Amino acid sequence: MLASMKNLTPVVVAVAALGLASQGHAELLANGSFEDPGAGKIQNDWTLIPGWSSDSVPVDSGVEEHGSRPTDGTYYSFLFAGDSSVWQATSHTIAADELFTLVFDARDVSADWDLTYSIFATTDGGATRTTLDSGFLADEQTDGVTLVVNSNDHLAHVGSQIGVEFDNATDYAGLDSVSLTVGPIPEPGSLALLALGGVALFRRRR
Ligand SMILES: [Ca+2]
Ligand SMILES: [Ca+2]
Ligand SMILES: [Ca+2]
Numbered sequence: 543m544l545a546s547m548k549n550l551t552p553v554v555v556a557v558a559a560l561g562l563a564s565q566g567h568a569e570l571l572a573n574g575s576f577e578d579p580g581a582g583k584i585q586n587d588w589t590l591i592p593g594w595s596s597d598s599v600p601v602d603s604g605v606e607e608h609g610s611r612p613t614d615g616t617y618y619s620f621l622f623a624g625d626s627s628v629w630q631a632t633s634h635t636i637a638a639d640e641l642f643t644l645v646f647d648a649r650d651v652s653a654d655w656d657l658t659y660s661i662f663a664t665t666d667g668g669a670t671r672t673t674l675d676s677g678f679l680a681d682e683q684t685d686g687v688t689l690v691v692n693s694n695d696h697l698a699h700v701g702s703q704i705g706v707e708f709d710n711a712t713d714y715a716g717l718d719s720v721s722l723t724v725g726p727i728p729e730p731g732s733l734a735l736l737a738l739g740g741v742a743l744f745r746r747r748r
Contacts, residue, residue, distance in 0.1 A: 567643065567725035570632040570704065574646075574720040576605045577615040583607070585620075593630050595668060600625040602714075611716050613647040613685060618718040620651050627709035631668030634704050634724060640693040641727045644706050649716030650683040656711040661691045661722070663699035671707060674699065680712075685719075692727060 572593035579590060583606035588596045591605055602622040612618040621628060644661055660676035674691045693700065706722050708715075 567723035570634045570642075570722045570724055571630055571706065571720060572632075574722075575612075575614045575718060576617045576619045576720075580617065588628060594619075594628050595630065596626055596628050598626045603628065611649045611651065612718050613649070614719045618649055618716050621657070621708060621710040621715045621717065623655075623710050623712050623714070625710075627707050629662070629668055629671065629705055629707035631662075631664050631671075631703050631705035632722065636663060636693050636696070636700050636702050636704050638693055638697060638700055639727055641725050642691040642693070642704055643723050643725070644689040644691075644721070645723075646687055646720040647685045647718045648679050648683060648687055649718060651716040652713035654681055654713050655715035656680045657715045657717075658709045658711070659687065659689060660707040661689055662705050662707055663696065663702040664705055665702050667703070668705055671705065672699065672702075673707075694727070 573591070574593070576591070578592045581590075584590050584604040585602050585606070586600050586604065588594050588600065588604065596603070600622065601624055603620060603625040605617050605619050607616045608618060619628070642661055644659065646659065648657060657679045658676055659679070660673045662671040662673050664671050674696050675689060677687070677689050679687060704722070704724070706720065708717060
């Protein structure tokens with residue numbers, strides 16, 4: 543058993559790694575880094591900012607360049623508490639067995655901010671949004687904030703479009719490097735196989 547396993551180990555590792563790699567996670571958002579349109583500060587018109595929308599005309603939310611706040615490129619987004627949320631409905635149709643992962647960098651603009659971030663489903667391009675899951679973050683600049691939704695927990699929304707939403711409730715919050723990816727739900731079997739192969743390889747090399 544052990545001898546044959548040794549011979550199989552490189553193949554097992556290769557196949558398992560290939561399986562994981564081929565499960566690639568596709569980016570669903572447009573302009574998640576807020577680099578477009580790249581035309582200076584825009585603070586009262588989300589219709590000028592590709593990808594993103596708001597239910598009302600903002601007083602002081604949008605995009606601008608800054609020396610330290612962006613985590614990718616030169617632009618980030620700032621959100622004034624008094625403005626309604628900013629959101630993006632993607633063209634991706636929710637199916638079963640899908641894992642959605644929202645990742646973004648939250649940036650200090652004011653010292654006190656209170657940001658709610660959500661993944662939603664919509665059937666009308668975002669006009670009506672049903673939150674599938676949400677998180678809350680306050681007052682501390684944090685990179686790589688992550689929210690994961692498993693479509694199998696929301697089967698009533700299969701066939702709807704997926705999207706993301708941000709709403710700040712105090713002073714000013716900042717955002718950059720927003721990503722929403724879709725991929726298959728990792729199969730415990732393939733992960734176990736990879737781990738098994740790794741252990742066998744490790745033993746073989748000792
Ligand atoms: Ca950026
Ligand atoms: Ca608000
Ligand atoms: Ca706060």
